[in-house]
Amino acid sequence: MTDSPRIGRVVSLSTVHHGHDNRVFNKEARALVQAGYDYHLVISAERDGIDNGIPVVALHREEGRVRRLILSQREAWHYLQVLQPEVLHIHDPELIPLALLWGHRDHCKVIYDAHEDLIGQVDTKPYLGKLTRPLARLAARGLVGLADRGADAVVAATETVGQRFHHSPVTVVRNYPWLGNYDVTPDPVPGRLVYVGDLSEERKLSFMIEVTRRIRCQVPQAHLVLAGRVLSGCQNTVDRAVGEGFVDHLGLVSPTEVPKVLASGQIGLVFLKPLPNYVASLPTKLFEYMASRLPFAASDFPAWREMFGRYGAGIFVDTEDIAVTAGSLAELLADSNRCREIGQAGRRAVEAGLNFESQAEALTGLVGRLLED
Secondary structure, eight states: OOSSOOOOEEEEEEEEEETTOIIIIIIIIHHHHHTTOEEEEEEEOSSSEEETTEEEEEEOOOOSHHHIIIIIHHHHHHHHHHHOOSEEEEOOGGGHHHHHHHHHHHTOEEEEEEOSOHHHHGGGOTTOOTTHHHHHHHHHHHHHHHHHHHOSEEEESSHHHHTTOSSSOEEEOOOOOOGGGOOOOOOOOTTEEEEESOBOTTTTHHHHHHHHHHHTTTOTTOEEEEESOBOTTOHHHHHHHHHHTSEEEOOSOOTTTHHHHHHTOSEEEEOOOOOTTTTTOOOHHHHHHHHTTOOEEEEOOHHHHHHHGGGTOEEEEOTTOHHHHHHHHHHHHTOHHHHHHHHHHHHHHHHTTOSTHHHHHHHHHHHHHHHHO
């Protein structure tokens, strides 16, 4: 953490993310509060108040993009007038014009937090068609360009995301887990596969379910625990699998509950379709599994092998082949000693530096420098 930072009013703002978003709430907000700043998080939440030590100002949750763009941004502007931040830290691309206008008008420093490669992300959206995709890509380039030329700083979740920005200074703050959160003693349930995150076909929801079904032919006790939001069009898939009896869905769990879920697993799953925005991503779940001493099974992307293969913390499988993946997972489930050794290797890697304690200082130091400018 920064040493004795100047007390300054810092506001983090999101109209898109939910109140307990892991990066926004559990990691960055927590780091800034612990650093001693006069901090407020303005975000969709049930109520105003102190939530796990973080001062939260609740925005109404607006359904639909148009209503959010109009009503939520109007409400956000009101709270900026009330709070009068010296540093405004935004987390949504759609807030870039509002933030830059506020920063110019009120001489406020603006940080844009780039969670993902916005331009590359356009190509992964299934609801965009031949006509709308080029328009969305143009809008994404325009917003990224605005942030690049207008923001005082950019915080990027990975080096790859940061490469989109050439004018604003970039600080990389990786989505590593807080090591201190993962102190639950592992108690793996035999045959339990776990997945924590949004549930969608891009994240191989049906594939995970079918793989589990096939594994049960070799490992009868195999079952899948899902913890996360069900995204559009996937509820029936989840309901049918739960009805068959070998899948449990816990719903959206808070970041503080995730370690308990992971401690009960024998293998953690991270499967993605080989889309441009995914194959070089830095999946938070892998780090969380490693922190929990939980072996991971991940899609066999070359970039992931390069990033994670050195730690010996999991296996990489061909997630375009159900039979091959099921065989690899069944083999690992049958060897509890190997699971334990792999899990311990992952934990050692997190303790050695793959933790958010190592990232928090980059964010708090950036805020301190902006306040002193």
